[in-house]
């Protein structure tokens with residue numbers, strides 16, 4: 038099979054209503070995207086699978102939906118205002134800005150090392166050797182709260198969903214009467230003023246994260262860290278159908294880890310532009326709770342009911358971007374195949390996350406009795422699966438291709454025989470095999 042190209046994914050995403058450039062009619066805005074009708078279904082399915090696996094199927098992980106804007110003191114205490122930085126270089130000739138580590142082709146963000154690596158580098162925009170020395174640049178997105186736009190009104194759009202899970206530690210623990218270990222999970226938007234958003238939805242300025250903070254006794258950190266690494270791997274491979282051969286581990290070096298992490302392992306996915314970070318597992322130790330205790334003066338320690346123990350819990354974090362998972366899933370599923378001398382584009386999505394589950398086709402749209410029967414089948418399936426598509430346009434082969442391209446696992450055709458013997462043709466996306474089944478047995482043939 039040929040390698041998947043990013044332009045194929047971008048073109049399919051646009052053509053079939055998965056992802057659009059935001060404010061496209063005004064030329065778009067770098068780092069912002071809109072999810073279309075099929076995209077929102079796919080993204081919702083990924084979020085639902087993650088929420089089920091993390092929250093619903095566990096006994097001790099609780100959900101949260103916090104505000105995007107918090108008291109700015111939260112982000113001062115978390116170290117983001119001072120330390121959420123990426124290295125950048127400016128071009129003195131053309132004014133372009135570039136991520137220094139990307140330009141140097143390294144994962145390191147160490148300024149000394151980057152200065153060395155970029156010494157003779159030319160600006161990729163104008164080709165001149167006129168780059169400044171690398172320096173740090175803060176990625177927090179700022180706004181003002183209230184009518185006066187001065188320093189005292191500055192607030193930040195959260196750069197990660199994690200922060201409010203720490204400040205709500207006590208609220209959740211007390212209201213749920215939770216004992217260690219327990220977790221808090223949330224799915225939501227985060228904002229980063231990325232220097233160079235790129236690679237479609239891979240690196241954006243408005244992103245959505247699925248994050249879980251697991252509060253533990255410090256002694257358990259090694260085991261729990263390994264458990265959550267395994268969880269991420271299993272989720273990707275067993276729950277949403279990503280092929281293991283597209284995944285690898287990457288352990289962060291000392292000069293690469295975020296300011297809060299004592300250890301970090303990423304799962305890399307083989308994206309069309311290279312092996313890149315998809316999902317991070319971090320040991321955040323007592324960094325966040327400890328800093329919030331200091332900055333707020335509030336007691337965020339854990340004490341057991343008997344009053345024997347009192348300490349600041351450690352935290353193991355599991356963090357993944359919805360958009361990155363979306364792009365990984367599309368890349369993993371994208372196939373071009375030769376069938377009967379024709380090329381078909383097919384998204385081999387796990388049926389659980391496919392945006393459309395079944396498509397229903399009346400063989401001909403100008404035969405009222407066929408259309409009537411097909412509508413009955415459509416209504417029946419819609420009641421059961423929700424995401425069912427109706428298509429009465431063009432020949433059946435073309436209709437199959439349209440569904441293959443968006444990953445619909447099954448197509449059902451109603452023809453003249455249906456009127457005689459109450460059977461329909463059900464066709465599988467992956468095998469392209471067609472089978473004749475009784476309408477009453479249809480659901481048994483649909484395996485989602």
Ligand code: GAP
Pocket residue numbers: 196197198199229231238239240241242244246248314315316317354356357358359360361362
């Ligand atoms: N709370 C930890 C945290 O935010 P991170 O490694 O900065 O850690 C976690 O981000 C995940 O969020 C990444 O693994 C990636 O999936 C996603 N992510 C981060 N920055 C992103 C961006 N600019 N665009 C899209 N996704 C991003």
